[in-house]
Amino acid sequence: MDRASLIGLALGIAAIVGGQAIEGGQLGILMQPAAFVIVVVGTLAAVLLHHPLPVFLRGLRMARWAFRPPAEEAQALIRRIVLWSHTARAEGLLALEKHVNTTHDPFQKTGLQLLVDGTDAGKLRDTLDVQIASFETGERQAARVWEIAGGYSPTLGILGAVLGLIHVMENLSDPSKLGTGIAVAFVATIYGVGLANLVFLPIANKIKFSIARRVAEREILCDGLIGIAQGDNPRIIEARLKGYL
Numbered sequence: 001m002d003r004a005s006l007i008g009l010a011l012g013i014a015a016i017v018g019g020q021a022i023e024g025g026q027l028g029i030l031m032q033p034a035a036f037v038i039v040v041v042g043t044l045a046a047v048l049l050h051h052p053l054p055v056f057l058r059g060l061r062m063a064r065w066a067f068r069p070p071a072e073e074a075q076a077l078i079r080r081i082v083l084w085s086h087t088a089r090a091e092g093l094l095a096l097e098k099h100v101n102t103t104h105d106p107f108q109k110t111g112l113q114l115l116v117d118g119t120d121a122g123k124l125r126d127t128l129d130v131q132i133a134s135f136e137t138g139e140r141q142a143a144r145v146w147e148i149a150g151g152y153s154p155t156l157g158i159l160g161a162v163l164g165l166i167h168v169m170e171n172l173s174d175p176s177k178l179g180t181g182i183a184v185a186f187v188a189t190i191y192g193v194g195l196a197n198l199v200f201l202p203i204a205n206k207i208k209f210s211i212a213r214r215v216a217e218r219e220i221l222c223d224g225l226i227g228i229a230q231g232d233n234p235r236i237i238e239a240r241l242k243g244y245l
Contacts, residue, residue: 005067005206012198016190035188038160039153039195046152051145058138059145066206074217078241081224084112085234093118093228107131107218111225121229128222136215143207150200157192161185220244 020027048056087095093116100112110131114124164185220241227237 002067002069002206005202008202009198012194016194029183030187030190032184032187032191035157035160035164035184035191038163038188039156039191042156042159043149043153043192043195043200046156047145047149050148050152051141055141056145058142062139062142062207063146063203065210066203069206069210070214072213074213074220074245077217077220078224078238078245081221081228081241082234082238085224085228085232085237088115088228089231089234096228107135108221111221115225115229119229121226124229125222125226128218128225132215132218132222135218136211139211139214140208143204143211146200146204146207150196150204153196153200154189154192157189160188160192164188216244 017027017030020030051059084096084099087099096112097116100109100116103109103112107128111124111128114127119127162185164187165182168182168185223244224237224241227240
């Protein structure tokens with residue numbers, strides 16, 4: 001669990017609520033279901049229109065990475081690659097075939113199988129680089145779901161405020177309702193800007209951080225397999241891969 005994300009979210013909410021309380025405002029004025037529906041449902045509609053459904057659903061699933069990021073595997077991966085290097089150096093590349101079925105990662109399986117098949121280092125790098133680029137593109141497209149939401153929600157907040165002001169205009173004959181009506185109207189703007197800057201954009205950036213780490217892990221694997229294909233000394237491979245850390 002990423003405690004920093006939880007603390008940051010809690011501090012953001014506390015800052016808004018605390019600021020309202022310090023100013024002497026009523027906390028209940030911030031609870032406006034109509035404004036919430038306009039901003040959240042409107043943003044959801046815009047993001048659905050912006051992205052294909054599979055990408056949208058993938059982005060929603062990735063939101064948990066902001067609070068529970070994928071486990072870091074770089075150090076364990078380096079140890080595994082060094083083990084493969086010792087095996088290949090002592091028994092030959094064909095001895096690595098027994099390791100192909102021991103991993104559940106498709107990228108690792110592909111790399112190991114190409115290595116066992118005797119693919120030269122240049123073609124091995126080309127093949128794995130294409131897969132890394134494709135993986136990164138797909139992951140970043142899904143992460144942009146939250147980035148796009150952060151772009152649309154402030155605009156939807158303004159839209160909610162305008163709708164609220166229209167409602168205020170309908171009650172100009174009753175001055176006692178004007179102050180409260182205007183305050184309620186601008187709550188939609190608070191929702192739009194607050195969700196964008198305290199939820200949507202931070203989640204997008206935290207997901208991108210996890211994606212960058214996962215891409216680096218694939219680059220570690222690619223570099224290690226190429227070193228094995230070239231017959232590099234296991235110690236040299238290990239020293240080079242630790243540079244990624």
